[in-house]
Amino acid sequence: MISRRHILGWTGALPLLAPLAASALSSACASAAGTAKSYRVDASLLSENQDSRVRNLVFHYTAVPNGLALEMLTQGQHGASAHYLVPDAALLGMSNKVYQLVPEERRAWHAGRSYWQGDRLINSSSIGIEIVNLGYPSPAEDELPLMQRQWFDFDKAQVSVVAQLAADIIARHQIPPHKVVGHSDVSPGRKVDPGPKFPWERLYRDYNIGAWPEREAVAFYLRQAPYRGDVRGLQKRLLDYGYEAPQTGTLDKESQDVVAAFQMHFRPARYDGVPDAETSAILDALLEKYFDRPRPGRAPGSKPAAPTRKDNGKGSDTWPLMP
Ligand SMILES: [Zn+2]
Structure with a gap:
């Protein structure tokens, strides 16, 4: 909230506004369609109070091989996408290529019905990485209890690529460790990817990616x-x-x-x-x-909170929700 005192006391930038406004009115520019606009956008006074719209990073496995995954994640009739597709180790070995299918500033359709830390629009707030891994050998295993399915391992070289890509995304958008999640975390029961073989602990220990307990x-x-x-x-x-x-x-x-x-x-x-x-x-x-949940027998706040986004709680949608 901006206080009255704040407005009355604020003189620094006001003198700038008059000439800017005058020039805006006198220099209406043409839109792409050719119709004249009666305003122009001045982006010279950017606020310090902002951050990335990306809050979560979500890992998936494709359950299908490279070619089919690319087809399903790009063609309109399938209605699904992800920002990135990391191919299997064999294809990576040939080309080292990770596919970007949706720009990071755009919404990819990877999470579906989902929830994480108060947020139900995970597609709108996340980057999605699909990793080519078949999950388990036969769709017939869909009916088996999770512990009885024969899950495929993730290849080490593939994990290394996933880690480098994820680290870049996390750094660019300042995503806290507890917002780096799997599809199964945000859609439990409905989705099981990236599955129990996904190397969460290795990502944490070797690449400082995601959350892990001490x-x-x-x-x-x-x-x-x-x-x-x-x-x-x-x-x-x-x-x-x-x-x-x-x-x-x-x-x-x-x-x-x-x-x-x-x-x-x-x-x-x-x-x-x-x-x-x-x-x-x-x-x-x-x-x-x-x-920063206090340990039994220890006073609240005696342990420093884990580092989080730069705003450290000022953004009203950080977790836990601020009053
Ligand atoms: Zn998924």
């Missing part, structure tokens, strides 16, 4: 605040981290899907959707690390 913190919460079946508390903490977790107090199908999505991301040794002590401890450790 081992010491996980051990602390396992020891000091073990999960004892408080489903409502777990649902609340999943919601606090960003997931669209039901707040029912019962472990319904939707809640299991959210837990499985969380496990595929942060505890890929077991992702059956069954809450357990380790899952809960990892969630606690992430909330402490990225949202």
Whole structure:
């Protein structure tokens, strides 16, 4: 809000406006269509209070090979796209080429019905990277429980390319670690990509990409605040981290899907959707690390908050939502 005092006391730029306004009126320019416009845009006084519209980075796997992926992500009848497509390792080995299919300032159609940290328009607020990986061998496995599917590994060379591309995007748009997510995080139950073989931990450790809990913190919460079946508390903490977790107090199908999505991301040794002590401890450790959630027995604010965007909360759509 701009205060009255602020306006009355502000004289620095006002004298500039009169000549600018006069020249704007006298120099109406022609639009592309040839009709005269009665204004011109002066972009010489840009505000310091702005940032990128891109807030999230979303990883996917294609579930189809290079050629079909390119076709499906570019041709109108499929209605899907992503900003980038990273081909499989064989094609990358031949050309080193990553495809940009949608400019970063434009909206790609990759997330569909989705939610993350209060935001339901993930397509509008994200960059999407599709990675060529078939997921699992047979569509018949769609019907199998997640743990019984034979997931394909991601090739190391391909991961290296994904990491370099992601690091560039994150730096350009100042995307915080907890907003670097998978399709399954933003659409749990509906989507399972990039799957439990996606190397989240390697991306964090080797490339400083995305969120990952500290081992010491996980051990602390396992020891000091073990999960004892408080489903409502777990649902609340999943919601606090960003997931669209039901707040029912019962472990319904939707809640299991959210837990499985969380496990595929942060505890890929077991992702059956069954809450357990380790899952809960990892969630606690992430909330402490990225949202300054105080550790039991420690005063709030005694640990510095994780670095976030330059505005550090001034933008009204940062998470947690500012009052
Ligand atoms: Zn996807």
